[in-house]
Amino acid sequence: MIFIYLITLVIILVVFLFSSKTLSPIPYFPSQPVDMPLIVKTLKLKNNQTVIDLGAGDGIVIFSAAQQSYKQKLGTKFVAVEINPILILILHLRRLFHPNKKNIKIVRDDIFKMNFDKLLTFHSSLLTFYLYISPWYLEKTVKNLKLKIKKFGVVSYMYPLKDKTVFAKVLAVKGKNKIFVYS
Numbered sequence: 001m002i003f004i005y006l007i008t009l010v011i012i013l014v015v016f017l018f019s020s021k022t023l024s025p026i027p028y029f030p031s032q033p034v035d036m037p038l039i040v041k042t043l044k045l046k047n048n049q050t051v052i053d054l055g056a057g058d059g060i061v062i063f064s065a066a067q068q069s070y071k072q073k074l075g076t077k078f079v080a081v082e083i084n085p086i087l088i089l090i091l092h093l094r095r096l097f098h099p100n101k102k103n104i105k106i107v108r109d110d111i112f113k114m115n116f117d118k119l120l121t122f123h124s125s126l127l128t129f130y131l132y133i134s135p136w137y138l139e140k141t142v143k144n145l146k147l148k149i150k151k152f153g154v155v156s157y158m159y160p161l162k163d164k165t166v167f168a169k170v171l172a173v174k175g176k177n178k179i180f181v182y183s
């Protein structure tokens with residue numbers, strides 16, 4: 001009987017964590033696995049680069065890109081920022097078994113309130129943000145980044161930036177979904 005109560009409680013907690021608008025205003029939808037090779041290509045991995053996924057989900061992008069970087073013997077750094085505690089647990093577990101774990105950092109924070117300075121501890125000269133968040137939040141997040149960080153690039157999955165004044169160059173790559181590359 002206690003076991004059934006416990007299971008029910010866990011299910012309620014998981015449903016709450018994945019559906020709470022306050023905790024996570026952007027629902028968890030992973031980037032399409034079929035687009036992963038293209039996404040990794042658009043990140044243009046380099047030695048002196050840090051790739052940051054704001055709202056990293058289960059880390060599909062960060063771990064695929066880190067795998068590629070490891071294969072190419074690059075020193076690219078990766079940061080996964082996520083708010084959902086269950087996804088954070090999954091990210092830590094996946095990191096533990098990743099061959100490139102020394103270059104991967106997991107941060108639990110709210111991308112709309114966080115101090116971005118703590119993402120810059122890797123001291124890379126190139127910063128690339130990967131974003132797969134809804135259009136309104138995409139605009140808000142890029143605007144916010146622009147206020148705090150001098151130079152960075154953005155790879156946005158599925159959604160283009162409406163504000164054309166933020167970046168000089170845009171490239172749209174066609175996968176299953178479109179990938180927009182801003183630099």
Ligand SMILES: C[S@@+](CC[C@H](N)C(=O)[O-])C[C@H]1O[C@@H](n2cnc3c(N)ncnc32)[C@H](O)[C@@H]1O
Pocket residue numbers: 023024025026027028029030031053054055056057058059060061081082083084087109110111112131132133157
């Ligand atoms: C559409 S999913 C994208 C996941 C991942 N980036 C990918 O491409 O597979 C958006 C993610 O953002 C997370 N998220 C939502 N609001 C957040 C916030 N305020 N701070 C940090 N992460 C957030 C969600 O939990 C979810 O995992």
